[in-house]
Amino acid sequence: MTELKPRPTIKDIARLSETSPSTVSAVLTGNWKARRISDALASRIQTVAGEQGYSANRQARGLRRGRSDMIGLIVPMHDHRFFAAAAQSFEAEARGRGWCPIVVSTLRDPAEELRTAERLISHGVDSLVIAGASNPAALGALCRGADVSHVYLDLPGPDAPSVASDNHAGAMLLTDTLLDHAVAGHKGARSRAHFLGGNLDDWASARRIEGFCHAMARRDLPVAPDQVNTCGYAPSRARESVAALCERLGGLPSALFINSVTVFEGAMTYFATLASTEFAGTVIGIYDYDPIASFLPFPVYMVRQNAEALMARAFALIDEGVSGPVLIEIVPDLVPPRTIYAKPFLDLG
Amino acid sequence: MTELKPRPTIKDIARLSETSPSTVSAVLTGNWKARRISDALASRIQTVAGEQGYSANRQARGLRRGRSDMIGLIVPMHDHRFFAAAAQSFEAEARGRGWCPIVVSTLRDPAEELRTAERLISHGVDSLVIAGASNPAALGALCRGADVSHVYLDLPGPDAPSVASDNHAGAMLLTDTLLDHAVAGHKGARSRAHFLGGNLDDWASARRIEGFCHAMARRDLPVAPDQVNTCGYAPSRARESVAALCERLGGLPSALFINSVTVFEGAMTYFATLASTEFAGTVIGIYDYDPIASFLPFPVYMVRQNAEALMARAFALIDEGVSGPVLIEIVPDLVPPRTIYAKPFLDLG
DNA sequence: ATGAAAGCGCTAACAA
DNA sequence: TTGTTAGCGCTTTCAT
Numbered sequence: 266m267t268e269l270k271p272r273p274t275i276k277d278i279a280r281l282s283e284t285s286p287s288t289v290s291a292v293l294t295g296n297w298k299a300r301r302i303s304d305a306l307a308s309r310i311q312t313v314a315g316e317q318g319y320s321a322n323r324q325a326r327g328l329r330r331g332r333s334d335m336i337g338l339i340v341p342m343h344d345h346r347f348f349a350a351a352a353q354s355f356e357a358e359a360r361g362r363g364w365c366p367i368v369v370s371t372l373r374d375p376a377e378e379l380r381t382a383e384r385l386i387s388h389g390v391d392s393l394v395i396a397g398a399s400n401p402a403a404l405g406a407l408c409r410g411a412d413v414s415h416v417y418l419d420l421p422g423p424d425a426p427s428v429a430s431d432n433h434a435g436a437m438l439l440t441d442t443l444l445d446h447a448v449a450g451h452k453g454a455r456s457r458a459h460f461l462g463g464n465l466d467d468w469a470s471a472r473r474i475e476g477f478c479h480a481m482a483r484r485d486l487p488v489a490p491d492q493v494n495t496c497g498y499a500p501s502r503a504r505e506s507v508a509a510l511c512e513r514l515g516g517l518p519s520a521l522f523i524n525s526v527t528v529f530e531g532a533m534t535y536f537a538t539l540a541s542t543e544f545a546g547t548v549i550g551i552y553d554y555d556p557i558a559s560f561l562p563f564p565v566y567m568v569r570q571n572a573e574a575l576m577a578r579a580f581a582l583i584d585e586g587v588s589g590p591v592l593i594e595i596v597p598d599l600v601p602p603r604t605i606y607a608k609p610f611l612d613l614g
Numbered sequence: 615m616t617e618l619k620p621r622p623t624i625k626d627i628a629r630l631s632e633t634s635p636s637t638v639s640a641v642l643t644g645n646w647k648a649r650r651i652s653d654a655l656a657s658r659i660q661t662v663a664g665e666q667g668y669s670a671n672r673q674a675r676g677l678r679r680g681r682s683d684m685i686g687l688i689v690p691m692h693d694h695r696f697f698a699a700a701a702q703s704f705e706a707e708a709r710g711r712g713w714c715p716i717v718v719s720t721l722r723d724p725a726e727e728l729r730t731a732e733r734l735i736s737h738g739v740d741s742l743v744i745a746g747a748s749n750p751a752a753l754g755a756l757c758r759g760a761d762v763s764h765v766y767l768d769l770p771g772p773d774a775p776s777v778a779s780d781n782h783a784g785a786m787l788l789t790d791t792l793l794d795h796a797v798a799g800h801k802g803a804r805s806r807a808h809f810l811g812g813n814l815d816d817w818a819s820a821r822r823i824e825g826f827c828h829a830m831a832r833r834d835l836p837v838a839p840d841q842v843n844t845c846g847y848a849p850s851r852a853r854e855s856v857a858a859l860c861e862r863l864g865g866l867p868s869a870l871f872i873n874s875v876t877v878f879e880g881a882m883t884y885f886a887t888l889a890s891t892e893f894a895g896t897v898i899g900i901y902d903y904d905p906i907a908s909f910l911p912f913p914v915y916m917v918r919q920n921a922e923a924l925m926a927r928a929f930a931l932i933d934e935g936v937s938g939p940v941l942i943e944i945v946p947d948l949v950p951p952r953t954i955y956a957k958p959f960l961d962l963g
Numbered sequence: 964a965t966g967a968a969a970g971c972g973c974t975a976a977c978a979a
Numbered sequence: 980t981t982g983t984t985a986g987c988g989c990t991t992t993c994a995t
Contacts, residue, residue, distance in 0.1 A: 677988080
């Protein structure tokens with residue numbers, strides 16, 4: 266049961282096809298026309314290689330050539346809709362170019378992020394796409410030191426091209442939609458729109474809040490401090506915050522901008538305790554996407570980051586060899602409710 | 615701006631600290647006590663290495679040592695709750711062992727799956743975890759030929775250890791739950807439970823259908839052929855199927871077992887056209903998980919595969935050096951509805 | 964307690 | 980048209 270025959274090397278193939286390693290190498294890597302090797306020899310080599318199940322040792326090749334044709338993607342976590350979608354597009358783009366895609370997550374740990382980048386570089390990746398970088402400055406230094414081209418995704422970096430979601434425009438889009446669809450029936454405190462979730466020191470949240478305020482300002486709607494509650498992303502904190510808010514207002518606000526699906530999940534645990542009639546005059550917006558949320562018995566608008574477009578731009582930048590710190594922003598898509606909430610599920614309220 | 619200074623090698627460090635490459639190597643890889651190198655020299659070398667920002671070239675190291683400390687995870691796709699969760703646990707387990715985790719997807723293409731495995735092997739991965747293998751036989755041959763230890767996850771393989779979700783038990787669990795909670799008000803065709811989604815030639819679906827039938831049989835409930843509809847996983851097909859079913863039955867069945875969240879998504883597009891009163895006597899079960907689905911205005915039970923537990927077992931097998939074809943099955947978790955549907959949202963029906 | 968030298972598998976000059 | 984040779988950066992005997 267011990268098939269201890271080690272993988273064949275280029276030398277084995279050379280011996281078996283009675284030629285030399287360099288010829289084998291030339292034939293098997295395709296630059297064979299250039300060496301004007303006879304068709305006979307070439308096909309003989311290819312046959313032998315096929316029979317032996319030869320496959321090049323890419324560590325050796327990489328060491329020798331100084332490039333590996335590997336490209337890495339660093340994400341904060343796999344278990345997240347946007348990053349998972351980004352990884353998917355990443356693979357497609359990389360494969361289309363004949364590169365070997367490699368995805369690694371940092372478990373949201375800045376130290377791990379650095380270690381991961383360092384490790385991928387030492388394994389020879391030619392380029393790196395860094396999504397949601399928490400320490401872009403250090404990462405940039407690392408990559409530059411190793412002459413590894415890199416692009417930032419979603420969270421920009423200072424030293425290299427970045428392609429990010431246009432959080433400002435996306436937030437305006439969502440806010441405008443909420444305001445357009447908000448029922449004008451509420452009076453006083455409940456008539457105002459509220460923003461919930463995220464952290465002020467997080468670049469994306471900050472820009473989204475700006476967008477929210479900008480859209481409000483365009484309609485001459487003031488935004489009081491209590492209308493923006495950056496309670497983080499944890500469902501439990503979100504639940505507390507939304508409960509407190511509703512208690513303060515005496516009910517749901519006319520429009521609620523929720524900064525992520527985890528925040529929404531937390532809010533839902535509170536909403537589930539309310540009578541359905543409570544939702545009559547409320548429109549919810551989520552800056553995030555979940556396929557089922559659009560089917561809830563009240564209007565839920567979502568904004569979905571276009572991971573595919575972001576990644577396509579990132580690869581375009583790599584293709585063009587851009588290395589300066591440009592920032593490309595891409596407007597996300599609006600996903601309207603799929604329940605015709607004025608009808609079925611709400612024929613009930 | 616062109617910092618063309620190439621990365622320092624072990625040789626540079628040796629020169630700068632006035633010693634030899636082999637000593638530097640010994641010190642920097644930690645087996646330095648073994649060589650009884652003087653503390654003075656050791657710390658001198660470490661200082662220099664630190665100053666120079668030295669980091670070993672792991673391609674070279676791997677080539678020489680015949681192992682890379684890289685471990686690969688092959689998944690069908692990133693953008694999928696279970697596989698994303700698996701990837702997340704994979705990273706944690708690998709990091710805990712000092713290995714470099716690498717995740718790659720196959721875009722659900724069997725040919726790509728093989729190519730990916732081949733490539734990871736040629737880049738020197740020491741082990742491979744293969745999730746949702748579509749061609750385990752060929753993969754196994756590849757791994758064995760390269761002496762790469764491997765474990766199958768979720769879909770078992772014939773030649774190496776596998777750890778999978780216990781689809782039979784999970785389906786029984788979900789079916790029992792549905793039957794326990796089904797309202798006995800329906801008569802005739804609508805009183806029967808139905809299974810929707812998946813493909814018969816897919817191992818997981820087949821086992822789930824077995825589990826469904828088994829649970830039914832235990833209650834002396836026959837399962838007619840029309841109660842099982844393997845319409846695939848696409849939302850559009852699911853919508854058609856569920857619409858046809860309801861038309862045939864004259865309404866929703868008392869219990870509906872839905873084989874994945876994409877099938878549920880398709881079904882929802884149809885459900886959204888129904889009046890809420892239609893759901894009065896219906897219980898839905900999804901063999902999959904979405905955090906928002908539990909908040910719908912009718913009872914939705916879900917089954918959630920325990921990716922973390924699966925991955926932990928997979929690594930345990932690697933640790934123990936198990937290489938025979940054992941199959942370990944892990945029962946998934948039941949997620950009950952979070953809306954108290956007898957109250958709020960359904961105070962309406 | 965440390966250094967010299969060989970070699971992992973491959974590619975690319977350079978010879979022939 | 981093909982073969983020989985010299986490394987890529989590292990680890991590991993084997994000498995000292």
